[in-house]
Amino acid sequence: MPGIWIFAERKDLALELLTIARGLASQTGVKVTAIVSDQGDQGDIYIAGGADEVVLLSPLAEDMSLDAWIPVIAAETKGADPDMFLVAATARGKDFAARLAARLDTGLCSNCIALHREEDGTIVMERLAYGGTAVQQLSCSTRPVMATIPPRTFSPAPADHGRSGEIRKLPPPPPTPVRVVARKTKERSSQDITEAKAVICVGRGMEKQADIDIARQLADLVGGAVGCTRPISEELHWLPDDLCIGLSGVQVKPDLYIGLGVSGQIQHVTGIRGARVICAVNKDENAPIFQAADLGIVGDLYDVTPKLIEELLKATSR
Amino acid sequence: MPNIVACFKWVIDEAYIRKGASGTLDFSAVDYKISDYDRNAIEEAARLKGLHGGSVTVLTVGASEAAKGLKDALSRGADQAFFAGDPSFSQLESSQTAAILGEIIHSRIPYDLIICGEGSSDQYAQQVGPRLAENLRIPCISYVQKLTIGEGGRIIAERRVEEGIEVVEASLPVVVTVLPEINTPRIPGVKDTLMASKKPVVTIKKEDLPAVGAARLQTLGMTATRMDRNGEIFAATPEGIVRFVEALQKKGVIS
Numbered sequence A: 001m002p003g004i005w006i007f008a009e010r011k012d013l014a015l016e017l018l019t020i021a022r023g024l025a026s027q028t029g030v031k032v033t034a035i036v037s038d039q040g041d042q043g044d045i046y047i048a049g050g051a052d053e054v055v056l057l058s059p060l061a062e063d064m065s066l067d068a069w070i071p072v073i074a075a076e077t078k079g080a081d082p083d084m085f086l087v088a089a090t091a092r093g094k095d096f097a098a099r100l101a102a103r104l105d106t107g108l109c110s111n112c113i114a115l116h117r118e119e120d121g122t123i124v125m126e127r128l129a130y131g132g133t134a135v136q137q138l139s140c141s142t143r144p145v146m147a148t149i150p151p152r153t154f155s156p157a158p159a160d161h162g163r164s165g166e167i168r169k170l171p172p173p174p175p176t177p178v179r180v181v182a183r184k185t186k187e188r189s190s191q192d193i194t195e196a197k198a199v200i201c202v203g204r205g206m207e208k209q210a211d212i213d214i215a216r217q218l219a220d221l222v223g224g225a226v227g228c229t230r231p232i233s234e235e236l237h238w239l240p241d242d243l244c245i246g247l248s249g250v251q252v253k254p255d256l257y258i259g260l261g262v263s264g265q266i267q268h269v270t271g272i273r274g275a276r277v278i279c280a281v282n283k284d285e286n287a288p289i290f291q292a293a294d295l296g297i298v299g300d301l302y303d304v305t306p307k308l309i310e311e312l313l314k315a316t317s318r
Numbered sequence B: 001m002p003n004i005v006a007c008f009k010w011v012i013d014e015a016y017i018r019k020g021a022s023g024t025l026d027f028s029a030v031d032y033k034i035s036d037y038d039r040n041a042i043e044e045a046a047r048l049k050g051l052h053g054g055s056v057t058v059l060t061v062g063a064s065e066a067a068k069g070l071k072d073a074l075s076r077g078a079d080q081a082f083f084a085g086d087p088s089f090s091q092l093e094s095s096q097t098a099a100i101l102g103e104i105i106h107s108r109i110p111y112d113l114i115i116c117g118e119g120s121s122d123q124y125a126q127q128v129g130p131r132l133a134e135n136l137r138i139p140c141i142s143y144v145q146k147l148t149i150g151e152g153g154r155i156i157a158e159r160r161v162e163e164g165i166e167v168v169e170a171s172l173p174v175v176v177t178v179l180p181e182i183n184t185p186r187i188p189g190v191k192d193t194l195m196a197s198k199k200p201v202v203t204i205k206k207e208d209l210p211a212v213g214a215a216r217l218q219t220l221g222m223t224a225t226r227m228d229r230n231g232e233i234f235a236a237t238p239e240g241i242v243r244f245v246e247a248l249q250k251k252g253v254i255s
């Protein structure tokens, strides 16, 4: 039975996948099935967003993780044999997709950033390779064609309340060998850096957490937000993970990006390619960031940043 | 005492890839390395061995050149290495890699815990670990930032998810994929390197393995991403900073 299936753990991400699914389905006339967790919203919103069928996953027991659905959804997928299966690339989503792909013995394009259908029906998917050095184009020779889509790569599907569709529920799956014993919610940043007009990025050149304050001052001055490299959020835990920019973090597209003590490895630069003007302050004149930048200052960020703030204040008050 | 297997990939160091004419990739001057996060995988295996005893086996699949990575891997606290090498193994797709790794582990290496990196530096498909677990029909715990082996072969893992941390528990055997923050990989010393040369290496030929299935994904194209900007550099002098700010104004990014 041809069709496009989507699975996302959150509503906003499901709507992003529906944008892609609806686009492809309108070219081929197949049905769109959305598999989503039952959060009491009855599924109408997914139908308005473009699904023809909504499969609601009953809430899981406290000690169960999303993994528990894998055998159930694998069985459903095998039965229906869809053409395509899209999954939102959250951590659990990526793990889910890889394991589902193994069970279905099919290919999976991870972190797919663009896709289209050729005239002959081939789905061409794009992803980054070699840390972001290259864009790889892939096709898949087995069914279903699977891809994980990073959050915010596509805009959410608009609601069309005139649409109709079917809604069904899946009963909770049996317990799995992996038990959740605790959940800890972590601090999230209050600002959404993917929408910021200016981003000041903190790199490892920053000596201690308190020093991030100078990046904040600069950000406030230019009306922007503070972001960081992966070591700052992940190894040092100085800033929340959702501020990490790059291959494994978010893509930003501000008018102005200023990296302070950022070396500019490809995995980071990949996340700032959409910035209009890229600037860097780094004491090493050979730092790769200068090749990716429009404007750079070779110097110690502790010396340069305060002076830069002062000069910007003068310039903007003129 | 757990038998731990750490899977590592010998990859092209992306920092050496140059951009050829018209968007092609120039691999002529590349160097190779152990995939970044696989150093964390090996380190975690060695760390757990230090606490609980047992053994550490490092395992890689790749082209013949990947043999060069064995000594590096062995100098990081492993006891022995398994290497499946063949010229046709240089461009494997995740499903094929996971199939070969699964076959080797299943038939040749006693295991309680298998550790993979979160993702490889070249492909970053983030698939081989979870696929391997499915092939071996054992649980997978991905994106782990803290790992503990408790009483009676229970494993407790903190996995990072969008909302925070999910602490999970399972009985061994399991596959775990690790984040770089889980530990700081050691820098092997001269003695480690010397000792590594004396450790056993089991080499497996393609003929010794069941036929590898066809790739599920086909690469249609690979083009270099463009990111060179004209990089105007200013000195960290008062004049340099004034000119820098003027340049920002000229570009219209500050008012």
Ligand SMILES: Cc1cc2nc3c(=O)[nH]c(=O)nc-3n(C[C@H](O)[C@H](O)[C@H](O)COP(=O)(O)OP(=O)(O)OC[C@H]3O[C@@H](n4cnc5c(N)ncnc54)[C@H](O)[C@@H]3O)c2cc1C
Pocket (backbone or CB within 6 Å): A202, A203, A204, A205, A206, A228, A229, A230, A231, A232, A244, A245, A246, A247, A248, A249, A250, A260, A261, A262, A263, A264, A265, A266, A267, A268, A271, A281, A282, A283, A284, A287, A299, A300, A301, A302, B036, B037, B119, B120, B121, B124
């Ligand atoms: C698969 C994979 C995925 C990854 N994903 C990401 C990602 O999404 N995002 C990301 O950021 N990274 C990512 N990385 C890591 C990436 O490769 C780099 O290690 C990281 O970006 C480096 O961060 P950094 O620039 O802060 O630190 P470093 O590379 O340590 O650079 C610090 C810089 O600060 C400069 N410096 C030091 N002191 C001063 C001073 N006083 N004044 C001025 N300059 C100073 C130094 O010259 C140096 O250039 C990934 C890596 C891999 C393998």
Ligand SMILES: Nc1ncnc2c1ncn2[C@@H]1O[C@H](COP(=O)(O)O)[C@@H](O)[C@H]1O
Pocket (backbone or CB within 6 Å): B007, B008, B009, B010, B035, B037, B038, B041, B059, B060, B061, B062, B094, B097, B101, B115, B116, B117, B118, B119, B120, B121, B123, B124, B125, B126, B127, B128, B129
């Ligand atoms: N050729 C390989 N040999 C051994 N382990 C591998 C190989 N490819 C991938 N892996 C393991 O699987 C992880 C994820 O790889 P990937 O799915 O390519 O992102 C890596 O960090 C390694 O631990």
